[in-house]
Amino acid sequence: TWIQNFPLVCRINVVEPDHMELMYAMAVEKLADIEVPERAQFIRSIYLELARVGSHLFGLWAYANMLGFDTVANWAMYHRDLILDLFEELTGGRAYHIYIWPGGVRRDFPEGFKDKMINTLHTIGSHVPDYDDTFFNHKIFQQRAKDVGKITREEAVKMGAVGQVLRATGMKQDIRKTEPYAAYDQVDWEIPTREDGDAYSRIWVVRDEMIESVHLIFKLLDKMPGGEVYNRVPNPFKWTIPEKEAYVRCESSRGELGLYLVSNGGDKPY
Numbered sequence: 001t002w003i004q005n006f007p008l009v010c011r012i013n014v015v016e017p018d019h020m021e022l023m024y025a026m027a028v029e030k031l032a033d034i035e036v037p038e039r040a041q042f043i044r045s046i047y048l049e050l051a052r053v054g055s056h057l058f059g060l061w062a063y064a065n066m067l068g069f070d071t072v073a074n075w076a077m078y079h080r081d082l083i084l085d086l087f088e089e090l091t092g093g094r095a096y097h098i099y100i101w102p103g104g105v106r107r108d109f110p111e112g113f114k115d116k117m118i119n120t121l122h123t124i125g126s127h128v129p130d131y132d133d134t135f136f137n138h139k140i141f142q143q144r145a146k147d148v149g150k151i152t153r154e155e156a157v158k159m160g161a162v163g164q165v166l167r168a169t170g171m172k173q174d175i176r177k178t179e180p181y182a183a184y185d186q187v188d189w190e191i192p193t194r195e196d197g198d199a200y201s202r203i204w205v206v207r208d209e210m211i212e213s214v215h216l217i218f219k220l221l222d223k224m225p226g227g228e229v230y231n232r233v234p235n236p237f238k239w240t241i242p243e244k245e246a247y248v249r250c251e252s253s254r255g256e257l258g259l260y261l262v263s264n265g266g267d268k269p270y
Contacts, residue, residue, distance in 0.1 A: 001268050002028055003101070003236040010096040016055035018048055019252035020259075021100040026181065027261035028102040030246040032239070035231055038183075040104030042224040045182040047090075047099060048250075049213040049220075050117070053124070054083035055253035056210045063203055064135055067144055072135040079124045086117055104230035114221060121214050128211065136207055145200035152197055163255020164209070167193045168201035175251040187219040240267050 009024045010017035022044065029036065036044075057080040064072035084094045090113060091097040091106070099106050135141055151161070153169035166173050172191045176184040192208030194201035241263040249258035264270040 001237060002239045002241065005269065006098050006101055007096065010098060013252075013254075014095065015058050016051050016253050017096055018051035018100070019250055019257055021098065022048060022182075022250055023248055023257060023259040024261070025100045025102050026248040026250070027246045027259050028241070030248060031241045031244045031261065031263050032102065032233075034103050034233055036104050037228045037231055038225050039108075039227040040229045040231075042183040042186070042220050043105050043109065043229060044100055045184055046117075046217050046220050046224075047105070048182065049217045050083055050086060052213045052253045053121075053210050054080050054087075056206050056213075057083065057124075059206055059253075060131075060135075060203075067141060069135050069138070069141070072131065075127065075131070079127070082120050082124065086113075086120060089113060089116070102236070103233050104228070106230070108229045117217070118221070121217065125211070125214055131207070136204065142200065145203060146196075146198060148199040149202075150196065150198040156197065161255075163251075163253075164202045164205040165255070167191065168205050169197040170195045175249055175256055179249065181248075181250060183220060183224075187216065187223055189216045189219065238267075240265060 005024060006021065009020045012020045028034070057076045061073045061076040061080070064070070064076060087097050088094045089110065091099045151159070151165075151169065153166075153171055156166050156169045156171070161169075162173075170193050172193055174191045175181075177191060190212060192205055192212055194204050194208075243263055243265045245260070245262045247258060247260045249256055251257070262270040
């Protein structure tokens with residue numbers, strides 16, 4: 001059924017399932033004309049930025065591990081585990097969260113969760129100088145990544161590149177800016193870019209995005225309104241949605257992510 005697909009769409013990206021939850025929820029909301037409360041939109045944005053930080057830390061673990069920086073890889077995996085601790089407290093799950101669904105989110109932040117999230121992000125942020133000294137500014141990393149896999153902005157556009165591959169060529173392209181969703185248009189934030197279009201630039205964009213995501217979370221927390229977090233629509237296990245089709249897209253941690261969903265009027269997607 002429409003609602004039973006949520007545990008399935010998470011499996012499309014094991015490392016970061018949260019943007020698939022958003023895509024499926026947004027598509028169902030578009031098909032069924034379901035409104036999302038303002039507080040839920042802010043919570044969605046914060047939740048997705050936590051997912052972006054966790055996913056980028058996993059990527060940093062892979063980069064560092066393959067380049068021989070085992071200490072940095074261990075730091076990154078440890079800090080990702082701190083993010084997973086937050087997800088576990090919020091949703092009950094570490095890998096799959098099933099937290100975003102049509103009409104909002106499954107539950108509000110529990111008591112003390114905001115402070116725990118802020119402390120966790122400060123803990124991770126305090127280690128940025130260590131990451132910079134030991135990895136990003138390290139001569140060996142520069143030698144192994146500079147001018148590797150280099151592409152121009154024109155080549156990136158022609159090949160349909162998205163995310164860090166595109167932004168590493170200097171192009172400020174991000175769906176959160178060009179087609180804002182959730183609460184991304186409620187606060188000011190920057191799109192990190194680099195200019196050289198090589199592997200070195202792409203990983204620097206990942207690093208800068210993690211820092212920007214943390215700043216974005218703090219701004220969203222400062223501005224988050226009160227109110228409901230879920231628009232209680234009638235029994236979702238009994239939904240039938242009129243014949244319609246919908247396309248939605250977002251900026252996942254890996255770049256643009258889209259979902260096309262069709263209803264033939266039944267109790268499950270066509």
